Amino acid sequence: MISDIKDQIERISLSPTSTIRETMQTINRGALGLALLIEPETKHFIGLVTDGDIRRALLKGYGLESLVSDIERPEARTARVGTPVDRIAVMFNEPVRVVPLLNENHQVVDLALFDRRMRLPVAEPSLSDKELQYVSECILTGWISSAGRFVTRFEQMLADYCGVRFAVATSNGTAALHLALLALDIGPGDEVVVPTLTFIATANAVSYTGARPVFVDSESETWNIDPSKIEEAVTSHTKAIIPVHLYGRPANMDPILKIALKRGLAVVEDAAEAHGARYKGCCVGSIGDMGIFSFYGNKIITTGEGGMIVTDNEDLAGKLRLLRDHGMSDNQRYWHPVMGYNYRLTNLQAAVGVAQMEKMDDILKAKRRIAQAYHEGLQNVSGISLQPEAPWGSGVCWLYSILVEPDVFGATRNEVMAALQAQNVETRPLFPPVHTQPIYNTGQILPVAERLAKTGLSLPSAIGLQQDEINRVIDTIITVGSSF
């Protein structure tokens, strides 16, 4: 029994000879809305009392010194430890959020909590006391805005991690992309090549500058921008290429850099989803002229909202800093030689970022464990294909994503998603290609991206996922295929 659970059980346990007052104090201490009645000698589980039971007893006239064993309470739902999760899942309903798990001696050894075990989220932040400690420092010292030690520390940590000289923190990843393009003087009349299979922010950041995003199809091998299709999209107006490292898998950078060099284009890597991924040993984000990261709540590391641009180019770093802060001169306060923005990250957010950077390796390790578990469980399921890992890339599992080929698998992507939803397993479809979005709708046919988007979905990839939970996802998928 892990000590956290043991402590939690002890915190909410009390003898049936306790008073209502003592029970209320115990319920309050445990913050689960209930207390466990445990026979002190044998440690046998006798029943549970919820705060609702207490409220009803008090309304009926019981006093605070009445014995808790005298009050009315419905029979507790319990299960033997080791009961399959799907059997426990059906025991939960609106009032029942906690099911005590008993050993053969009728002692409580674990608690199945509705939120902890039942709903499997696609992603969730991993926050702990370090984030709280650093944020508390900001509050206690008053450094809550965009000046303060955590902003520069966070920038330095990511720059070091990526092996680059400069990092500029921004209020989110979209702002980071926007600033990167502005720093390259991209504007009206220009074109920027982007993959169509990406989150819309990649293209929108181009549009914010007044330039036009030009959409390129994906390659089936990596799902990323197809380098062999980039050149036909380049015109005399093209200024830059934005390869996206989709779902944490690196795009094939060498051919992209070659085209960029030949045609005089800048490369801005969109590594919003790929912290820690490597291309031929180099951290993504550090390979092009600039790279951007997002720290939105569902990302590999998070600051709630936040972004960063990394670069080795000192001039670009200076421009990015100027543009991030209203275009205000370094030498003269309230003097604005260029039109800038307020795209600053706060010290509060950066405090979370520093704590997250400190555990980045652990997060990536947990992500690898999840990817490996899915890989082992799904690799031989016919009709399911996994996001391929190219030999030159070492990806990270931002969201573990698969394709469902309905003719072979026997069910469609949407049927798989619906079956998982019925088991409280959250999924996401792959991004709809941006060239098909109402605000762009170019009329192009980009068949690879369109097929991927129609058949792809992302599975729960939060780092707290346990092996039995991953098995539940895998088993549900396999069952859908065989039952249709």
Ligand SMILES: Cc1ncc(COP(=O)(O)O)c(C=O)c1O
């Ligand atoms: C590929 C890609 N680019 C850019 C962004 C934008 O980042 P943010 O949400 O921090 O603005 C995201 C975020 O979701 C993304 O997935």
